Amino acid sequence: MITAYVKIIQRRRGVDAKCASALRSAGTPGQRPGRAIGDSAADQPREPAGTMDQRVRTVTLTLPFHLGKVNCYIVPAGSGFVLIDTGAPSGRRALERELEKAGCRPGDLKLIVLTHGDFDHTGNAASLRRRFGTRIAMHRDDAGMMERGDIFWNRKRRHPAIRTAAAFLFGFGRQERCTPDLFVDEGDDLSEHGFSATVLHIPGHSRGSIAVLTAGGALFCGDLLEYRGKPVLNSIIDDRAAALASVERLRDLPAGMVYTGHGRPFPGERLRREPG
Numbered sequence: 001m002i003t004a005y006v007k008i009i010q011r012r013r014g015v016d017a018k019c020a021s022a023l024r025s026a027g028t029p030g031q032r033p034g035r036a037i038g039d040s041a042a043d044q045p046r047e048p049a050g051t052m053d054q055r056v057r058t059v060t061l062t063l064p065f066h067l068g069k070v071n072c073y074i075v076p077a078g079s080g081f082v083l084i085d086t087g088a089p090s091g092r093r094a095l096e097r098e099l100e101k102a103g104c105r106p107g108d109l110k111l112i113v114l115t116h117g118d119f120d121h122t123g124n125a126a127s128l129r130r131r132f133g134t135r136i137a138m139h140r141d142d143a144g145m146m147e148r149g150d151i152f153w154n155r156k157r158r159h160p161a162i163r164t165a166a167a168f169l170f171g172f173g174r175q176e177r178c179t180p181d182l183f184v185d186e187g188d189d190l191s192e193h194g195f196s197a198t199v200l201h202i203p204g205h206s207r208g209s210i211a212v213l214t215a216g217g218a219l220f221c222g223d224l225l226e227y228r229g230k231p232v233l234n235s236i237i238d239d240r241a242a243a244l245a246s247v248e249r250l251r252d253l254p255a256g257m258v259y260t261g262h263g264r265p266f267p268g269e270r271l272r273r274e275p276g
Contacts, residue, residue, distance in 0.1 A: 053218045053257060058265075059098045061091030063120055065169055070120045071261055073220060074099060078194025080108040083134075084212060084220050085115055085261065086124035089171040095124055096131070106132050111193040113184070114138035115222025116209040117145025117153070119170035121261060126178035135181035137190075139201060142208025149177050154207050155238045184210065202250065204243025205234050217256035219268060224250075225258065227266040231274055234262075247271075 057074040072095060073084040081104045087095055099109070109132035114122050117138065125136050125146065138146070144153035149167050167173070184190075186201040196215035203209055205223040212220045223234045224246055237243045250258075255268030 053214075053216055055216070056218055056259065057098065057102055058259070059087070059095055061087040061094055063088050064090040064171060067120075067169065068262065071259070071263075073259055074102050074104065075195065075214070075218075077110050080104070080110040080194060082111045082113060082190070082193060082195045082197075083109060083128070084113045084259075085121040085222070086112060086128060088120045088123040089127075089173075089176055090123075092124050092127060095128075099132075104132070108132070109134040111190065111195065112136045113190070113199075113210075113212055113220075114142075114146070114180070115211070115220065115261065116206045117142030118151055118206070118223065119145075119149075119167065119172040119176075121222070122146045123170060123172055123176055126176050129178065129181075136178065137182045137184045138180045139185060139208035139210050140183040141203075142206050143180055143183070145206075147177055147179050149174070157238075200249070200253075202246035204237055204239055204246045206238055209246075211250065213253055213255065217254055217268070218259060219250070219253060219255035219257070220259045221250065221261075223261040225271075226260050226263045227258075227270075228263075231258070231266060231271045 055076050059072040059074060060069050061072065062069055070087050070091075071085070072087050075082045075084065081099070081102060083099070109128065112125055112128060112134055114125060114136065122138075122145070128134060129136055141154055145151050149172055151166050184199045186199065188199040190197045190199065190212070197212050200211040200213060201209075202211045202221065202224050209222050209224060211222065211224070223236070224243060225231050226234055231247075233240075233243055233247070251272050253268070255271070257265050258268050258271060259265045
């Protein structure tokens with residue numbers, strides 16, 4: 001139910017009840033609040049120890065209606081840059097400023113990689129493609145979310161009644177809808193874009209969620225995981241069994257640092273040593 005969905009977001013991001021009230025009256029693909037993997041509850045957030053890749057530029061954008069914050073990542077790629085996720089439209093100017101600070105000009109943005117189709121990650125993809133002349137890559141199973149402006153497209157539980165409300169809250173209008181330039185899937189190599197990285201299909205948060213593992217050991221996992229003193233599943237999970245299976249796959253990867261869609265990054269060692 002949408003009320004449960006709102007409560008999850010409130011617990012996770014501290015949403016003001018008045019701002020969230022626009023969502024009440026239907027249902028959601030909701031899931032129980034984020035839990036420690038294989039545990040009953042997560043610890044309180046702490047600053048994780050580890051070495052961050054200095055080449056990764058983290059851009060944290062504020063979402064509208066006090067819905068929290070979302071991360072985008074600018075990564076050098078050959079003579080240009082790759083952007084992982086694009087935030088919501090409300091953060092467009094801030095993201096463009098950060099791209100400019102990084103030295104990214106039209107023609108320099110080689111690729112936008114979308115870890116999944118939710119509006120707080122795809123909201124600026126169309127605009128950035130027009131401005132920078134870049135290409136958009138994502139998994140086929142989430143493409144309809146961005147193309148149709150429907151975050152419930154291809155999720156197990158669909159709720160058309162709140163599709164418009166969700167788009168309104170995140171500011172995802174018709175001009176934000178677009179079709180990806182290429183579909184990526186398990187094992188795809190992104191080196192042709194100057195980006196030494198591999199795509200991993202990690203369903204759970206959504207069917208088409210992907211992770212990106214760079215040759216240097218940076219792992220971008222989208223909204224599969226977040227960090228609350230230890231790695232936990234994201235608060236909203238569409239398929240819990242698939243999500244847990246995806247986490248098990250990530251444990252075996254040589255990730256030095258894990259970069260999440262929301263919250264702070266954490267050392268890959270924390271993921272490898274947490275109980276299954």
